[in-house]
Structures are given as structure tokens and as C-alpha cells.
Amino acid sequence: MKALLLALPLLALAGPGAAETILVGNLITDAASDPMGPATVLVEDGKIVSITAGIDRTATGDDIIDLGDKTVLPGLIDTHVHLTGDPGGDFWKEATEPGEWGVVVGVKNALKTVKAGFTTVREAGSAGQTAFALRRGTDEGLIAGPRIIAAGPPLAIIGGHGDVSGFLPEINDLLSSGFTCTGAVECTARVRKASRNGSNVIKITATGGVLSQQGRGLGAHFTDDEMTAIADTAHSLGLKVMAHAHGARGVEAAAAAGIDSIEHGTFADEQALRVMKARGTYLVPTLLAFRGVSEGLGTGMYTPVVENKIRMTLSEVGKAVGLAKQLGVPVAFGTDAGVFAHGRNAEEFQMLVDAGMTPREALASATTVAARLLDMEGQIGRIAPGYSADLIAVSGNPLEDAAALQQVDWVMARGQIID
């Protein structure tokens, strides 16, 4: 019995009023600043209370955490994950697996994600109430995992990416999430319904997608009127909109409609990125998703329809990132974890660097820039008094070596040490 208990992923017990003193070898408070060297961070009630230069080696007690040989930096943010899913598996499982199973899978993946150093994630589309249940689980400390900003079921056009496809018509109808829409009025209603259900952000599939069974390519799906209605309605409710988009004209149309972030943006060209720059639209590149799917090519993991679409994208991966940097389009870190195994998220950092960003810019994309996209500046993305106690420890200096973030040695999420 004792062994069983120890095998469970336990949160460190830290009740209200719990205070911890963290001794840090080298502290990075902000991706924009240089490391401040040895420092002492005081944490209380899940918040950072103070930061002082130097380490007091005479300090002792249970509440001292000695990371004197580590670099400590803000907890990482992944703005595009799908916790309730794992890669692969036959598409028809959609017809056989209940939403409840997604929550079980999500509990496993929430732990993997936070252990990898990601203390906040944006859930970019999942079935029914699954992401909302997970969000509550980590908020209330019942399960170990990151803070979850959840979209819930994505809005899609009938038969488009995000809708059910690949089955007999009557089965497609039966499995549909209830979040497809046609015309501005219906799309407005779906945004309001998502808001009522508990979405923190509205996810739409603005163009075709790679992993769905729909075979109509990767071009624009929604009309301009529909996307404008979605963006305006969401904004009126205080919600942002994230749009899955591959094709250049679909990216451009989504940005012009006022969508807040373009997810993937695979074929985004200069014309599309100039509109994004003008509208303040973020790019969330999810480069790791393409590495993930390319690993599955030719293995029988994907149907021929999907294999074709994967092959269409591979030569384009990363090009939009370099162009976005040139044009001053903000890039926020997001991976599409779930398309590949959860926990690998930090591989994206080196891919961003290979695409033209500096390690410092890559770290900013997963801290301060992501926090701004989530409207959570002042809460996460920095180590500063009053901020959430989201901290991670690594060896080496991620401001010089982006790959250093692939091995995270210690994590504190909202003041809880993840064991």
C-alpha cells in the first residue's frame, strides 16, 4: 500500500501561508534581461514575494530549496497543446472512445507537460467538457499539471477541419460536436455558446488541416463575414480567438477579420504577414508538430488523404518564422503537443532557433510574449514580486543554448513543487 502511494504523482504539501526560500545559482528573471547570478527568491501562498541578490548560505530549515548549482527561470508557456489526445491511433476511435477517456489521457499528459517545465498551457481544442475538467483539476490542485487556458471544442465549417469527417453521413452527424456554423449569425451563436460553456478562448479552424480526413486541401474555410462575426463576438465577451490556418490567403483573411493568433501559419507569405503585423496578430508556429507527423510518415499511422497533406507542408516548415521576425510579427511559443508525444514540447526552442530566432527570442516567445497573448502579463512569464510562483531549474544557460531547456531538473507551478 505504501509503495502504491509513493508511486502516485504527488504534489508537495504546501497549505495556505506556506513559504519557501529558494536559493538560486543563476537567476533569469526575464528573457529580456541578463542573468543576475546567485539570488534568493522568497515564495509565499503561491506567489513570488521577493528577490534578493546573493545566497544566504547560513539559512536552514525545511522550507529551504537549494538550487545553488542551477539556472532558475520563469515557468514556460505553451500556447498550443491538446492534452486529451496522444499521437497516432486510428481516426475512427472518435466513434468508440468517450470524452471521459480523454480526461484520463489528459491527467497523464498534464503531469508530463508540467514536468517538462511548462507551467501554463493553452488547450487548443478538445471534445466536450474534457479540457474544462482538466483545468479545474489543476486549478484546485487535485491533479498535478500546468495552469490551463482552455478553448473546448473548436468552431469549424461543416465537414471542415475540426468537424467530424471520414464516416458515413449519419455517423458524421451523430458525432458532430455541435460547434460547426454557417453564416455570420450562426457563427455568432456558437461563440456565445462556447463562452457560456466555459471557454477561455475561442478556437476556430480557418483553413483545412493536415490530420483530418477531409481531402479539400489547406485553403480558407470560413468566409470573411463569418470570421469577422466570430472575432467581434468573442472580443465583445472579452475572449480572444485563435485560428488554425495553413494556406496563405486563409491566414491573411483570418488576420484581416481580427483573429488574435494564427496557429501553424505554414504557408504564410509576405502579404499575409504584413496584414498580421498591421493587425497585431500573433504567429504560433508549432514547428514540432511537423517533426512529429513526419516521423509517422509511411508507417501506416495515417490514411492516404492525411499522408498527402503532410507531404504538402514539409518543405514549408519554419519559413514563416523567419519572415515574421523580419516584419516584426510577434511569435508566441506553441507546439501542438498531442500530435507528437506530450513532454517533448521544449524541442520547439531549438527549432525556432534553426528557423532564425535567437535563443533569447525563443525564450521570450514562451514567457513574456506568450503571457501577453494570453492577457496574463503581470501574472506569468517573469520572476518578479506579485507574479505567480512558476519557476523551473535547468543546467546551463538557455539564453545562449536553447536546447538547455530540453532537460528540466525542477519545477514549481503556482507555488507547488512538482515531484
Ligand SMILES: [Zn+2]
Ligand atoms: Zn492543434
